[in-house]
Structure formats: structure tokens, C-alpha cells
Amino acid sequence: MDPVRLSVLDRSRTREGHTHPEALRDTVRLARELERIGYHRVWVSEHHGVPGVAGSAPTVLAAAVAGATRTIRVGTGGVMLPNHRPLVVAEQFGVLESLFPGRIDMGLGRSVGFTDGVRRALGRDKGDAEDFEAQLAELLGWFRGTSPTGVRARPAEGLTVPPFVLAMGEGAGIAARAGLPMVIGDLRNREKMRRGIDHYREHFRPSVWAPEPYVVISGTIAVAGTPEEARRLLIPEAWSMARSRTRGTFPPLPPAERVEALTMTGKERDFYESGLTGHIAGTEEQVAHELETVVKETGAQEVLVTTSTYDREALLDSYRRLAAITSG
Numbered sequence: 001m002d003p004v005r006l007s008v009l010d011r012s013r014t015r016e017g018h019t020h021p022e023a024l025r026d027t028v029r030l031a032r033e034l035e036r037i038g039y040h041r042v043w044v045s046e047h048h049g050v051p052g053v054a055g056s057a058p059t060v061l062a063a064a065v066a067g068a069t070r071t072i073r074v075g076t077g078g079v080m081l082p083n084h085r086p087l088v089v090a091e092q093f094g095v096l097e098s099l100f101p102g103r104i105d106m107g108l109g110r111s112v113g114f115t116d117g118v119r120r121a122l123g124r125d126k127g128d129a130e131d132f133e134a135q136l137a138e139l140l141g142w143f144r145g146t147s148p149t150g151v152r153a154r155p156a157e158g159l160t161v162p163p164f165v166l167a168m169g170e171g172a173g174i175a176a177r178a179g180l181p182m183v184i185g186d187l188r189n190r191e192k193m194r195r196g197i198d199h200y201r202e203h204f205r206p207s208v209w210a211p212e213p214y215v216v217i218s219g220t221i222a223v224a225g226t227p228e229e230a231r232r233l234l235i236p237e238a239w240s241m242a243r244s245r246t247r248g249t250f251p252p253l254p255p256a257e258r259v260e261a262l263t264m265t266g267k268e269r270d271f272y273e274s275g276l277t278g279h280i281a282g283t284e285e286q287v288a289h290e291l292e293t294v295v296k297e298t299g300a301q302e303v304l305v306t307t308s309t310y311d312r313e314a315l316l317d318s319y320r321r322l323a324a325i326t327s328g
Contacts, residue, residue, distance in 0.1 A: 001292035004326050005302040007041040008034055008319065009077040009218065012055035013237075013308040014252040023054035024061060026312055031065045033316055034072060037323045040302065041073035043107055046080050049118040052240055052250040059092040066100040075105025077183065077218075077304065078166045081135045082112045083122050087153055090142035094156025107183060108136060109166035110174075114250070133174050136165070140178070140209070163209055164216065172196040179207025183304060187219030188278030190294060197298050217294065218304035222281040223321035224314070230281040232256045233318060236310040238275030245271045253310045288325045 012027045014020055031042045044061045047053040055061055058076040066074040074096075079089055089106075097104045110132035113119035119126070140163060142153035165175035167184040175182035176199070184196050197215055204213045220237070224230040236253040239262075244250040246268050264272060280290050295303065305322065309315050 001288045001295075001326060004291075004295055004300075005040045006038075006323060006326050007043065007073075007216070007302060007304045008039055009043045009045060009304050009306045011045045011047070011053055011306070011308055012061065014052050014054050015236075015310050016252050016254045016258075018252075020054040024064075027055070027061065028064055028068045030312070030316065030319075031069050031072065031074070034319060035069045037320055038327065039072060039319070039323065041075060041105060042069075043075045043077035043105065043304070045077055046083070046109075048083075048113060048122065050114055050250050052252045059089075059096060062104070063096060063099070066096065066103060071103075073103050073105055074100065075162075075164075076107045078107035078109040078164070080109045080111045081139065082110060082129050082132055083124060086135050086139035087142055087147075087151070089139055090153040090156040093161045094143075094153060094159055097159045097161045098155045104161050105164060106161045107164040107166060108139070110168065110171060115248075132170075133177070136163075136174065136178060139163075144208075167196055167200070172200040173203060176200045176203035176213075177205060178209075179205045180209055181214035181216065183216040183218055185218035185304075185306070186278075187217065187221075187280055187294065190297070193217065194298060197300075201299075214302075215298060215300045216302040216304050217298055217300040218306050220279040220281075220307045221287060221291065221303075221305045221318075221322060222279065222307055222309075223284060223287045223318045223325070225283065227282045227286065229314075230283070230287075230318070231276065233307065233309045233311070233314055234276050234279060234281060235259050237308045238272050241275045242268050242271035253308065255310045284321055284325045287322065291326070 010027045012023045014023045044058045045055050046058045062074050093106050110129045112124050112129045141147050145157045164181045167182045201213045222230040222233040235256040239259040
């Protein structure tokens with residue numbers, strides 16, 4: 001396939017039999033390998049109170065990743081802006097950009113907590129997500145020095161940290177009106193994704209941050225020597241998603257072989273099978289064909305891979321294979 005800019009979002013997923021600190025160190029190690037094999041950027045995520053995710057402080061983890069690498073871009077996918085005061089977010093990214101100039105990205109989302117308990121602990125409620133557009137404008141204003149408060153964001157003011165909007169729901173329209181690059185997923189619902197991209201491009205307003213639309217498509221991609229091996233990479237996450245839908249909690253990733261030996265309820269089986277479908281998975285030839293098709297259909301400038309699995313060596317092998325087929 002034609003060369004395409006390739007990046008990774010690693011959610012620091014915890015694994016059965018492994019600790020949260022191990023998950024965070026796994027993310028840092030993976031970033032080093034992604035840099036070595038030529039990936040453009042690596043992002044980390046924000047989740048609170050989730051047993052299966054160690055990444056709760058993305059700007060802190062991004063600092064560790066940037067400190068362990070030299071050339072790869074590092075950022076967040078994303079900081080959930082409704083959970084924070086925009087000034088504090090600006091200050092955090094100002095510090096990151098000051099320490100690692102020219103390498104930091106500011107991916108921003110509008111989600112608020114995973115459960116009612118988490119939202120209460122954060123002092124937020126679902127309605128706070130409705131203020132995302134205003135929060136985004138305030139945040140960008142701290143970098144431009146336009147806050148009406150008279151306060152100056154140090155060291156953020158005057159720095160250029162590329163902002164990205166994670167487009168969920170209203171996100172495509174918000175990204176377009178703000179004139180910002182957009183990250184949109186997932187690959188499992190491509191018609192909805194294409195509609196979001198079309199809306200974004202149609203309504204895009206050039207800004208100081210981006211003179212023209214920039215589209216990053218995101219989703220799970222698994223590459224292996226056989227279709228069966230690629231499918232096995234999807235099993236742990238599919239089971240964790242099924243458990244979250246049926247038990248209300250997102251657990252650590254189990255080994256694929258344990259999942260395959262489980263007896264599931266009908267509801268669990270339905271969610272599990274659904275979780276295995278719609279992704280891009282297979283051999284190099286199969287993935288190259290499918291990925292090239294979706295990149296041409298969407299006109300995306302970049303692909304952000306969000307694969308999570310129990311076997312970290314198999315995951316790294318998948319990323320190596322993917323890099324080989326997308327480098328031209």
C-alpha cells in the first residue's frame with residue numbers, strides 16, 4: 001500500500017497476573033520500540049477508577065514516555081477536558097513542551113468519568129461535557145495570551161502545542177468550528193466515521209492551529225502470520241468489553257487461551273462475538289488491502305492504532321508488521 005503516517009495510542013491496559021505499575025512501564029517500553037521502527041507519534045489515555053486501565057494521569061505518563069524517547073512525538077489521546085480546569089491543562093502542556101520542545105501533542109476529549117461514582121469523585125456530572133467547546137476555546141486562549149482574566153499561563157503562553165479533538169458525537173463539528181485536527185473512530189462503524197469526516201471537512205474553518213482539515217482515523221488493527229493468530233490478538237479486549245457490558249466493570253485483560261476455555265452466557269457470547277468483528281485484522285496482505293481501502297475512502301492523513309491485548313510480544317510483532325506494510 002501507499003505510505004501513510006502511522007501512530008499508536010497505548011491505553012496502559014492492565015493484564016491478569018500483572019500490576020498497574022507494570023502496565024505503565026509496558027507503555028514506556030512500547031514507546032521506545034515504536035520510535036525505533038518509525039512510528040510518527042505515541043499517545044496515552046485518561047481513565048479514572050477503571051480496574052483494567054492504569055493510565056489515570058496522561059500528562060504525567062506522557063512526560064515519562066517523552067523522557068524515555070528522543071524523536072517520536074508524544075501526546076494524549078486524550079486529556080478529558082471536562083474533568084479539569086483549562087488553565088491547569090495549559091500549564092501542564094506548557095511544561096511538557098518546554099521540556100521536550102517540538103515533540104508534544106495535545107489530544108483532547110469531552111468524556112466525563114466512566115461511572116456515577118467516578119464523576120462524583122471528580123466533582124463532575126454528565127452535563128459538564130456539554131461545555132466542552134467553551135472549555136476548548138478557553139484552553140487555546142491560554143496559549144495565545146487572550147484570557148480576559150488578566151492571568152498569564154506560565155510557561156504555556158506563546159508556545160505552540162498542536163491540539164487535536166477526539167471526535168465523539170458532536171466532536172467533528174466542534175473540531176471544524178475551532179479549526180483543529182480531528183481524531184475519529186472507530187473502524188468498526190465506517191459509515192458513521194465517513195459521515196463525521198465529511199461534516200468536518202465541509203464545516204472546517206482555518207485557524208492559527210491548522211490552515212486546512214487534518215483527519216486521523218483510529219481503531220484496532222492486528223497483523224500476524226495467519227488470520228487465526230491475528231484474531232487471537234483481539235480476544236482479550238473483546239472479552240473485557242463483554243464483561244464491562246454485562247457486569248458493569250472493565251477488568252484486566254485475560255490470556256486468549258483462558259477466554260477460549262470459558263463457558264459464557266448467551267448475552268456474554270453475543271457481546272464477545274460482536275467485540276471480535278469489524279476490526280482490521282489478518283495477514284500483512286489482508287491488512288494492507290483493507291487499510292488502503294479505508295484510507296482512500298476517508299482521505300485520512302494518519303492512522304492511530306489503538307490495539308490492546310494480553311500478549312505484549314505479539315502486540316509488538318503486530319506493530320512491526322504493520323509498519324513494514326505501510327512504509328512503502
